[in-house]
Amino acid sequence: MHPQTSQRIEQLRSWLAQQDFDALIIPHEDEFLGEYIPEHNERLLWATGFTGSAGAAVITKDKAAIFVDGRYTVQVRKQVPAEVFEYRHLHEEPLLEWIKDTLATNAKVAIDPRMHTALWLKSATKTVEGFVTLETVSENPIDLIWNDRPEVKVSNVRLMEFALVGQSSADKRQEIANEVTKKNADAALLTQLDSICWLLNVRGLDVSRLPVLLSHAIIHADETVDFFLDPCRLPAKFDAHVGNGVRVHKPEALQSILQSLTGKKVLVDSATSNAWISLVLSDADAEIIEASDPCLLPKAAKNETEKAGMKACHIRDGVAMVKFLTWFDAEIEAGNLHDEAVLADKLQGFREEDATLADLSFDTISAAAGNAAMCHYNHENQPEPGKLQMNSLYLVDSGGQYPDGTTDITRTLPVGTPSDDIKQQFTLVLKGHIGLASARFPKGTCGHQLDILARQHLWAQGYDYDHGTGHGVGHFLSVHEGPQRIAKVVNNTALIPGMVLSNEPGYYRADEFGIRIENLELVVEVETQGDFSVLGFESLTRCPIDKRLINVDMLNRPELTWLNNYHQKVWDDVSPLVDGDVKEWLKQATAELRYES
Numbered sequence: 040m041h042p043q044t045s046q047r048i049e050q051l052r053s054w055l056a057q058q059d060f061d062a063l064i065i066p067h068e069d070e071f072l073g074e075y076i077p078e079h080n081e082r083l084l085w086a087t088g089f090t091g092s093a094g095a096a097v098i099t100k101d102k103a104a105i106f107v108d109g110r111y112t113v114q115v116r117k118q119v120p121a122e123v124f125e126y127r128h129l130h131e132e133p134l135l136e137w138i139k140d141t142l143a144t145n146a147k148v149a150i151d152p153r154m155h156t157a158l159w160l161k162s163a164t165k166t167v168e169g170f171v172t173l174e175t176v177s178e179n180p181i182d183l184i185w186n187d188r189p190e191v192k193v194s195n196v197r198l199m200e201f202a203l204v205g206q207s208s209a210d211k212r213q214e215i216a217n218e219v220t221k222k223n224a225d226a227a228l229l230t231q232l233d234s235i236c237w238l239l240n241v242r243g244l245d246v247s248r249l250p251v252l253l254s255h256a257i258i259h260a261d262e263t264v265d266f267f268l269d270p271c272r273l274p275a276k277f278d279a280h281v282g283n284g285v286r287v288h289k290p291e292a293l294q295s296i297l298q299s300l301t302g303k304k305v306l307v308d309s310a311t312s313n314a315w316i317s318l319v320l321s322d323a324d325a326e327i328i329e330a331s332d333p334c335l336l337p338k339a340a341k342n343e344t345e346k347a348g349m350k351a352c353h354i355r356d357g358v359a360m361v362k363f364l365t366w367f368d369a370e371i372e373a374g375n376l377h378d379e380a381v382l383a384d385k386l387q388g389f390r391e392e393d394a395t396l397a398d399l400s401f402d403t404i405s406a407a408a409g410n411a412a413m414c415h416y417n418h419e420n421q422p423e424p425g426k427l428q429m430n431s432l433y434l435v436d437s438g439g440q441y442p443d444g445t446t447d448i449t450r451t452l453p454v455g456t457p458s459d460d461i462k463q464q465f466t467l468v469l470k471g472h473i474g475l476a477s478a479r480f481p482k483g484t485c486g487h488q489l490d491i492l493a494r495q496h497l498w499a500q501g502y503d504y505d506h507g508t509g510h511g512v513g514h515f516l517s518v519h520e521g522p523q524r525i526a527k528v529v530n531n532t533a534l535i536p537g538m539v540l541s542n543e544p545g546y547y548r549a550d551e552f553g554i555r556i557e558n559l560e561l562v563v564e565v566e567t568q569g570d571f572s573v574l575g576f577e578s579l580t581r582c583p584i585d586k587r588l589i590n591v592d593m594l595n596r597p598e599l600t601w602l603n604n605y606h607q608k609v610w611d612d613v614s615p616l617v618d619g620d621v622k623e624w625l626k627q628a629t630a631e632l633r634y635e636s
Contacts, residue, residue: 044088045123047184051086051098054180061146061171062099062138063180067092070153070313071253073232074519075246078189082154082181085188088118090420095134096124102141106134110415117422135163139170146171151179157309157317175318194244196252196272198280199515203442205344208240209262209282211337216262218333219306227306227333228316229256233516234334239266239281242442242515248401250440250515255293257305258333267293300325308332335522338513340537345514346561348443349539349579352395353559356439356446357581357613359389364452364583365624367433371454376427379405379418382435390439400438400445400518407433407454411553414506414545429455432552432588438518447518447541448580449557453587464546465554465588470496471544472556472584473598475508475525476605479565479575483533486525486540493525493544502546509540512559534574538562542576556584581609583628591634603631 051063065087069080074092083089087096091111097104104125107115115126127137138148148167152160152175164173182188201207215238219227229235232251236242243252254268263284270287278285288296297319304326307317311332320327341349363386370377377385383405390396406416407425411434418424427433431454438447451465471493478492486509491498493508509525512518522532525540534540543557558580565575583606591599606629614625 044086044120047086048098048103048123050184051180052100054184055098055100055149058149058176058180059147060149060174061142062097062148064134064138064148064150065096065098065181066154067094068154070315071230071232072156072311072313073246073249073251074517075249077192077246077253079191082179082185085181085185087124088120089115090118091115092415094129097134097138097141099141104134104137104141106132106137110413114420135166139167142171144170148173149176149180150174151176152314152318154179155314157307157312157314160314160317161309175314192245193272194252196268196274196277197242197250197442198274198276199240199242199442203344203348203515204240205342206240207282208238208280208285211238211240212258212262212264212284214337215258215333216260219258220260222306222328222330222333223304224260224306224328224330225303226257226259226300227330228308228312228320229258229332229334230308230312230316231332231334233513233520234332234338235266237338237513237516238264238334239285241277241280242397244398248398248440249517250397251517255290257296265296267296294319297325298323302326304328306330306333331522336532336535338516339511339520339523340535341514341539341561342537345444346537348441349445349514349559349561352439352441352444353446353579354581354612354616355393355395355441356390356448357609358616359386359393359439360448360450360582361613361617361625361628362389362392362621364450364628365621367452368624369620371427376429376454378426379407379410379424381424382427382433383418383437386435386437390437393439393441395441395443396439397442397515398440400440400447404434404436404449406435406553407431408552409550411451412547412549412551414504414547414553414555416553427454430458431455432457432461432554434553434555436555436557440515440518442515444514445512445516445518446580447512447557447559448582449543449545449555450582450585451554451556451588452585457588459590461552461554462588462590463593464502464548465556466590466593467496467500467502468544468546468554468556469584469589469602470594470598472542472558473601475542475544476558476560476576476578477597477601479567479573480534481571482535482574484574485529485531485533486523487527487529489534490525490527493542497544497546504545504547506545508544509542509560512539512541514539534562536562536564536574539579540576542578578605578608581612583609583625586628586632589632591632599632599634606631 507526
């Protein structure tokens with residue numbers, strides 16, 4: 040619990056009084072609205088002490104409330120003082136409803152428009168209409184008060200050579216400019232960091248776990264780009280690398296360049312860009328055309344070079360995983376029941392043996408026994424990490440960022456002897472994983488139409504899991520890439536060849552165990568003799584699925600064949616890169632599984 044929390048809230052209340060506001064909304068987001076936030080932009084953490092990845096707070100003159108989802112209900116009570124804050128559920132007691140119930144009619148609520156999407160501001164204004172007014176501020180009060188704010192981490196700008204990306208920035212800009220023209224627009228605003236890095240064939244490490252640069256960009260219909268990043272950060276070869284037509288500006292020039300778009304038609308994705316940008320454009324009398332980020336689909340459909348890179352890095356990542364699994368089994372055998380932090384660090388160490396590793400692709404989910412029942416568990420947010428328990432399970436969800444691709448893999452491992460009940464649940468999850476991995480579908484099929492393949496066997500027994508089945512994955516970019524996904528929720532983006540998605544069904548029993556089996560899958564064309572072209576998946580991940588957890592009698596012949604074929608591929612690709620005990624372990628782990636009778 041942060042000792043200065045109450046003092047900081049009092050400072051914010053003084054600001055409210057000075058500025059004649061009745062309340063302030065503090066979201067978790069920063070102006071880039073990305074999934075990961077750099078340390079110097081963790082404003083919610085500064086104000087509350089809460090370290091979770093989703094939440095918001097409201098400070099009024101005499102009250103304060105923090106809103107978190109179900110993942111963080113335990114954590115928030117440990118980190119945020121109850122004498123200062125009320126605890127609220129983000130979805131069951133929405134923040135705006137709390138504001139309407141708590142504040143007097145016509146109260147004025149301050150918001151920093153950089154921290155919210157344009158879409159949110161539009162809908163929030165409607166929600167509170169007739170109750171309170173939302174008023175935008177030009178300076179964030181936290182930025183004015185935060186004296187010991189961490190330094191901005193400035194990483195090196197990495198120029199991605201053609202051999203790694205397979206398409207020049209000039210070609211990409213031409214492709215995206217054509218999309219802008221098709222929408223009858225003069226320019227498109229790019230605010231998603233991975234889109235900007237993809238377009239310019241650059242990477243950085245400005246944000247932990249995400250190889251991007253904190254920047255903005257505007258692409259014009261004439262294929263030129265305004266790129267907002269401090270020019271002194273760029274290597275000498277940058278101009279030659281991107282080719283003609285990229286103008287680099289200091290970040291603070293963004294406002295004046297937006298204001299210069301008077302009378303122009305500008306594509307803006309209001310679901311992902313901040314409200315401040317839309318407000319500046321509107322004030323400048325630019326015409327905003329609502330459209331999704333034009334880089335999303337071209338970025339999601341990997342080209343031949345990117346596909347080859349994804350395959351190569353998954354084999355190297357498989358080597359790290361197999362070394363870890365060999366060590367893990369030996370430790371259990373020796374009676375060494377480590378804690379979750381030791382296990383996560385050990386796995387990271389094996390990944391770091393590969394000199395090309397740039398970063399992890401997310402914080403490792405290292406979860407023993409009942410902790411694994413929380414599907415986004417993070418041992419670093421607990422008072423102390425959990426420990427392995429005999430005759431239970433260990434779940435590890437991890438990944439790496441490599442110059443030739445991004446990995447994300449979950450494996451569930453037995454600690455001691457698993458019960459028949461655990462084996463049944465694991466096998467139901469495996470059947471769903473194989474069902475999706477083996478899917479064949481026509482062009483135009485969307486992820487939500489495939490989701491049932493991963494859940495059908497669980498559903499048949501009265502079980503399910505409360506998360507999506509698959510998310511897109513970038514090429515040395517975000518481990519969570521849109522617009523495609525596989526989930527119950529309708530997503531109208533059709534799967535196209537070159538997309539990479541995760542395949543990660545699971546099952547979670549509160550306080551007892553969690554099971555998830557995750558591979559990454561590449562969407563490929565499948566040869567048939569039929570009347571139309573068919574798509575399917577090719578598994579990229581190269582790591583055994585633990586056979587000790589499988590009730591083989593529950594697998595039908597095609598499922599067993601799939602598993603044995605998959606293990607053969609793992610052996611063929613990984614065994615030449617390991618030796619000694621690791622090779623021996625891998626041989627056993629990938630040996631053919633047969634029916635017991």
